[in-house]
Amino acid sequence: MALTKDIQACRICADRFAATHTGHTPRPVAWFKPSARLLIAGQAPGMRVHQSGKPFDDPSGDRLRDWLGLSPDEFYDQSRVAIVPMAFCFPGYDAKGSDLPPPKICGKTWHEKVMMTLNKVRLSVIVGGYSQKYHMGVKTPVTDTVADWRSHAPDLFPLPHPSWRNTGWLKKHPWFEAELLPVLRKRVQEVMRDG
Template identity: 65%
Template sequence: MSLAKDIAACRICADRFAATATRHTPRPVPWFRPSARILIAGQAPGLRVHEAGKPFFDRSGDRLRDWLGLSQEEFYDLNLVACVPAAFCFPGYNAKRADLPPPPICAGTWQDKVMEELPALQLKILVGAYAHRNHLGEKGPLTETVQNWQRHAPGVFVLPHPSWRNTGWLRRNPWFEADLLPELKATIRSVMDQTQSNQQHSS
């Protein structure tokens, strides 16, 4: 069985999810192949992603694809993009309908194994504070981490979460769209052009 199938069959959080306000069953959403060139590292699937079985298949995903300059077809090309969140399942809601955090056991069980299966990565895009901590050890304020994005570029880009709850943050930080996003889109296109060129030479 492949690693992606092992993850899809994982039920280690079944009791945890049954105790949430949503009382849902696990539905891991693994989305990666060893050929992927771009990593999207996020937090955890939301309810719509849980229902659809596709990462970022919601309004946040629409905003993220706009930030990246990728079409839906390009974003969901498993040979190009891998989506590896801190937790592969929707963690559920608490009694106040607020998102619960990703269970640490998920990353502890699967993340290193997944990263070992992605030898072709050329670009890592870290979306939100959980991804910043998991991949960079960054524990400071999110705004400070994203403001210092050039420390990690061009191989790694740090982004806020594309949730519509962060619309106010975007208004308060216009440098994000003016300075960071053009560099990110250019880097993504460079990776895609190089990938296409390599495929043409190998065919």
């Protein structure tokens, strides 16, 4: 697909990434096809994904696949699942080792073009604050957005980021696993079986 190749060739953030603490080069990870019916809208690839070239190829991905009730084969089936982050490249780390935010220029350059190709999507899973602000237009904290999931279901589910850093969040909010995840998993299976 021409758009995928254009994204993979993008080097618009080369100088920005070279100036980060990680000093890396761009490696856009574009993972979508127009036939996809499940959209996973995330934030940006991490270092492991930057190295492998495969989205959510890390412990966060293991947790996200568990949340969705999908096997790796199902999750990585681009004909059914589109994985579209707010930035297609790993943004790098700052001097303290924290993830830098997704560069806005990436979203401005590519996001609308990608979303226009995904007209068969029946379920959107919106992961993390950056993507929730963009896709949902919310200004509320992630906890409040996720707690209001019933207002958006069954065609959209906001989720916290599945990072290990959010393990404490999950313990403080048992309703997420007890109430949201069973409904999400059922809806994911419906969408994945359809067509």
